[in-house]
Amino acid sequence: KAGVTQTPRYLIKTRGQQVTLSCSPISGHRSVSWYQQTPGQGLQFLFEYFSETQRNKGNFPGRFSGRQFSNSRSEMNVSTLELGDSALYLCASSLGQSSYEQYFGPGTRLTVT
């Protein structure tokens, strides 16, 4: 079974631009969560989607948004990029609503200049 895939793996953007990151969960998994990892703040939860509905949202500004498609693939979007948005964005997939096993993708490294 293929693991969680994230595209692109690396991205460089300029302040003020917007960016869209993509995550394809493990086949059969219906829940996708997104996390931001930075040296200063560590791993922070962004949001979780299950069956195309956002179930949970972390403490991030409205510039961060996401969605999930009927095939469980998910995208997250960051608008009006700031230097502080530079981070590794990780996506995790799990089977269902309350699954105890969550598997992470390799991440997308976003650099904002």
Place this chain on the structure above:
Amino acid sequence: GEDVEQSLFLSVREGDSSVINCTYTDSSSTYLYWYKQEPGAGLQLLTYIFSNMDMKQDQRLTVLLNKKDKHLSLRIADTQTGDSAIYFCAESKGLMNNNAGNMLTFGGGTRLMVKP
């Protein structure tokens, strides 16, 4: 509130055992996890333990949970240089609180260095 804490750094010699510790504050945590992150990579799920257990063993890994003290540890037996990485402890409340979904709260990570 929710808080998960870990020591920053651990150095061991190859062949020794490593013990990485974690404390958490939320007594409603249902699952506790250990993830491994190598440089430039995502998080690899190593093992997890349900809160009604006090020990779980999986090959070289042993997880101990002291629910009274809210203390979790990961012991790696016969540590190898390939075990050098950052180890994250995480907790979730999913099954107890369906509103929490699958959200994980992570500690800051412990960097394990294994010397040959």
